[in-house]
Amino acid sequence: MYYYSENEAYDELREDFIDEFQDQLQERDRGEELKLIAEGTPFEAIMLKGGGELVCPSIPMELVYLNCYVAENNELDEAVTQILGIFDGDEWIPREQFEQIEHVLIYPMNLAEYEDKLVEGNIAYMPYQDMAVTFQFCIERGERSYCGDVTKEHLEKWGIGVEELFEKVRYKDANEIGVGIVNMYDSLTNRYENDKTILFRPADGVPLELKQVYNVYGVNGFGAIFYPKVMELVYDKLGDEMLIVPNDAFGAYVHAQSVGNLSDLYESLTSENIMKEETGEIRHKLSERVFKYDLESRNLIHAVPPKIEKQKLR
Numbered sequence: 001m002y003y004y005s006e007n008e009a010y011d012e013l014r015e016d017f018i019d020e021f022q023d024q025l026q027e028r029d030r031g032e033e034l035k036l037i038a039e040g041t042p043f044e045a046i047m048l049k050g051g052g053e054l055v056c057p058s059i060p061m062e063l064v065y066l067n068c069y070v071a072e073n074n075e076l077d078e079a080v081t082q083i084l085g086i087f088d089g090d091e092w093i094p095r096e097q098f099e100q101i102e103h104v105l106i107y108p109m110n111l112a113e114y115e116d117k118l119v120e121g122n123i124a125y126m127p128y129q130d131m132a133v134t135f136q137f138c139i140e141r142g143e144r145s146y147c148g149d150v151t152k153e154h155l156e157k158w159g160i161g162v163e164e165l166f167e168k169v170r171y172k173d174a175n176e177i178g179v180g181i182v183n184m185y186d187s188l189t190n191r192y193e194n195d196k197t198i199l200f201r202p203a204d205g206v207p208l209e210l211k212q213v214y215n216v217y218g219v220n221g222f223g224a225i226f227y228p229k230v231m232e233l234v235y236d237k238l239g240d241e242m243l244i245v246p247n248d249a250f251g252a253y254v255h256a257q258s259v260g261n262l263s264d265l266y267e268s269l270t271s272e273n274i275m276k277e278e279t280g281e282i283r284h285k286l287s288e289r290v291f292k293y294d295l296e297s298r299n300l301i302h303a304v305p306p307k308i309e310k311q312k313l314r
Helices: 006-028 061-070 076-089 111-120 152-158 162-169 184-194 208-212 222-226 228-238 262-278 306-313
Strands: 033-037 045-049 104-110 125-128 131-141 144-149 180-183 213-217 242-248 251-256 291-294 299-302
Touching: 006 033, 006 061, 006 076, 033 144, 045 061, 045 076, 045 144, 061 076, 104 111, 104 162, 104 222, 111 125, 111 131, 125 162, 131 162, 152 162, 180 184, 180 228, 184 208, 184 213, 208 213, 213 222, 213 228, 222 228, 222 242, 222 251, 228 242, 228 251, 242 262
Parallel strands: none
Antiparallel strands: 033 045, 104 131, 125 131, 131 144, 180 213, 213 251, 242 251, 242 291, 291 299
């Protein structure tokens, strides 16, 4: 049984999990090695190295944390044993088939927090506002995911830069990246009506303005926002210019500009980021900026807070 300090639980559990994984690999004595994808970042995942020209499935470290700490479904040794069973029993796919541009997805993270890790790992990335846009190979087969880092060597092999790769890979359909577009009014209303564990409900009900707010995410978290076809779907639902709040590396809140007060959105985002830092969840912090979505250029534009706009006018 492992015990963790609340504010450092993820990092402590991660370290213990890696130790347990290494121990069980040593006991198996098959010459296997642990490989970490996107090592030390929010999208870190576990796989086995040494498959030669074959790639095994990968398991997100966040999923290990949720199962072993948050939900307390498994002890670490049980989780490692189950994961190794998945690696043993599931199909391994050819690396040549896997490492193709058509399988590349966008994975953004906080630039200041993770740039050193990306440089150290030779990971291909593109600074974008205060974020780092990284890339992973990703194939979904049934319940399994196969993921791998896109490195600078891959760019050299393809003869392209990160900006060109970004433009090549971001025009996928929403269903290709597992997009969810969830209306917050409907979601909260349904939860209050059906979740019997919620004792206290808003006296005035769910705020009507939440009908103009959507939670948007993909298998690559907030990365779904960078795909124009996804944002076209969101725009069709809102029928208004969009304000995007990067509340988490794993998703975004998209507000209709007509109901989104920019000052309030910044205040909320700042509070959430501070809370993430104080509770050991800093990996979920993505950006300190709220964005507008430019439908013409299909890019995110910094939505400058009102106070900054006033300073610029002086």
